Ligand SMILES: O=P(O)(O)OC[C@H]1O[C@H](OP(=O)(O)OP(=O)(O)O)[C@H](O)[C@@H]1O
């Protein structure tokens with residue numbers, strides 16, 4: 001089994017929820033019949049190894065300085081990537097974009113060892129509208145970082161999320177798509 005196949009198994013088993021009625025409220029305010037609670041995979045030890053390796057492979061040729069994104073979704077993914085990169089003897093920093101700048105201390109919006117001019121990849125656990133990813137992209141740009149790609153764990157393939165991100169970022173890679181999970185979900189249901 002490949003890392004991606006195992007990751008899809010974990011997502012289906014622990015993160016994916018389906019309801020016959022639209023029971024899940026999303027960030028954009030609408031309701032959906034399905035939901036990915038990705039934290040149960042991104043915070044899982046096996047999930048961390050799989051995600052760290054798959055994201056590392058998706059970024060290793062880009063000569064980037066760091067990966068990160070909007071807290072909370074991106075955080076464990078960025079940590080896993082940085083950890084993997086160290087094991088690969090190719091260290092990549094990770095950073096966290098706060099939802100709101102701190103009003104004390106260094107008043108930072110972005111935490112981590114990144115500085116203006118760095119090349120970065122923005123991460124997210126899910127995209128629906130792409131708004132959260134784009135919030136992180138805007139914060140990176142304000143800090144003088146160059147966003148060269150976005151990598152997301154799950155693309156819900158709706159609300160123009162992918163297209164919205166591609167208006168601002170040259171490349172977007174989803175480790176897994178909604179269709180891939182739906183296909184496995186219906187196969188399992190019909191077994
Ligand atoms: O593409 P979008 O329409 O922006 O939706 C996707 C976002 O929704 C969730 O964030 P949430 O605000 O629930 O935050 P959390 O990660 O802090 O739990 C998820 O982590 C994504 O960041």
Ligand SMILES: O=C(O)c1cc(=O)[nH]c(=O)[nH]1
Pocket residue numbers: 025026027028034035036037038126127128129156
């Ligand atoms: O759009 C969202 O808010 C959203 C959808 C989803 O499947 N998972 C999630 O964490 N957020």
